[in-house]
Amino acid sequence: MTYSPNYKVTDRNLALELVRVTEAAAISASAWTGRGMKNEADGAAVTAMRSAFDTVAIDGTVVIGEGEMDEAPMLYIGEKVGSGGPKMDIAVDPLEGTNLCAKDMPNAMTMVALAENGNFLHAPDIYMQKLVVGPGLPEDLIDLDAPIEKTLKDVAKAKGKDITNLIMCALERDRHQELIARAREAGARVVLLTDGDVAAAIAACIDDSRVDLYAGSGGAPEGVLAAAAVRCVGGQMQGRLMFEDQSQIDRAKEMAPGKDPTRKLGLHDMAAGDVLFSATGVTTGTLLRGVRFMGPTLARTHSIVMRSKSATIRFIEGRHDFSTKTWASPEGI
Template identity: 35%
Template sequence: MDTNYGMEIVRATEIAALTAARLQGLGDHDHILNQARKAITKTLNRLHIDGCLVNDRFTQRKDTYQLPSRIGKGGEKTDIMAVALEAHRSAADGKNNATSYAVIAKEGSIQSLPNLSMYKIVVGPRVGQVIDINQPPAVNVKRVARTLRKYTENVTVCILNQTRHQKLINEVRQCGARIKLIEGGEISGCLAALTGEKADIYIGYGYAPEGALVAAAMSCLGGYFEGKIFYENDRDKREAAEHGIDDFDKIFRLQDLIRGKEVAIAATGITDGEFLEGVRFTSNGAITTSFVARGESRTYRKLETHHFFDYKPVF
């Protein structure tokens, strides 16, 4: 891409985060999601791009504000992913791990994915390609331990606290590894494993579209990812076929989801999470913590931004 858009799209995630943070803990799941989606759309539409929206998990969902299929004022053709508010239920209930994300990439770079469940394993660049999604969780945990030169008991596995993960949780416990259970925010959990700061490996089911966003982050930070879509019936397979997927046993890796290095990602914390701190309101504004990374140069930044509403209100 001709422009480094990372610092442009982070403004969109900041505005979405500030908007959602004002509604944190009020208990209205739909309202907080819709307001964040409106905010991120308004800001992304200021970009001088001709952006094609890809992998919006809430497309055609009833009672949800719909993002436009084309984003921007016109200009360079790009792909756009916008997760205005991941873990919107957590944010509405005042819980952790709510974050706003945006990805921009060269046109045709991001694989379109069906809105189905995907089993994922994510590790950081220090671990690399030692994991195998077809192996039992204990095998992968022990491989990570050997690579990191840790005792298995010192490896931290991040898992979503869901009923369908109970067998997975039991297997990880039996091998002796530490577990970090999170109530929501699988992307944050995956990025925590990528950086290795709060987890060594992420394992579990989540949504397939989020897999493309994790892959975008990985193209900027390094690491290794394997994902496998779970099909419950023939209708799911037909939906996948509409996205160009005809191998229903395919193991998706980074190169399958993000084609090329011309990609940038931005994220802003809404509530405190595994990857970023949440919004902190002050007497005359707020402080946000964000992350920006670029694939071409492998540069990344953590930003603390002080917003002064007295000078330029954002709402």
């Protein structure tokens, strides 16, 4: 098989292949919805996603994955995926919201982002400070270092809203207590999530969402995935890696030689070039509907796929006979 020198990451067929990957992971994970076993759900998603990647015509390297090689059995950082083709960087979260899936709560989903080689931030599995707003707003509207009160005021003015009608989304964590209190004191409303901050970041960029901005800290790998999605819809995002000790700083330096690991990251620092993003719902949430079973062999899925080059957002509903799928878990489905 030969590949055109003009092949681009934004190839339409490749976009559809990525949807197949996230669908496979979502269907397999959904067999564990509400069973209280998050590790089993995550394992099913990983196995299905890994198998589905074998049919994708890329020479992919996982740069955002399930952990280091000695920490994860599959889809670890540095693992090769795909059946051969152009060199691509892969960012994956086989199951964002493992607890959400285990408890059958909203917003569990599976995600993959793809970029040309070298265009994703190689981020260790630590926390990242994040700030996201949607498209159609003045450039450089947000600043990660600005007080949240100023950010809220600026976003409200740019959107032509009273600050009392502005909705900020954040993870419900002890570390966010001050952020939440200050946002509410400034007059904004705050929507709190138990898990799943990538969905929240995307929601801040979707026109018919209630969310105006996302703020706070969450996983750095999820930050890169969020950046890929925000790139595709033309939103704005800033981030900064948060380190607990020197070993984490040293690891970040190894992954990005010559870069200051403590620097403020712009959107293109995290996801540059042509980018594809796909996600499929496992449980129904603000962005996607969850997997729905229709008898012993059929299921429906609801996915989103986006391309940065065209800024096109597509919602795809799939109907599957998973008894024919090589990635289906016989003990789970």
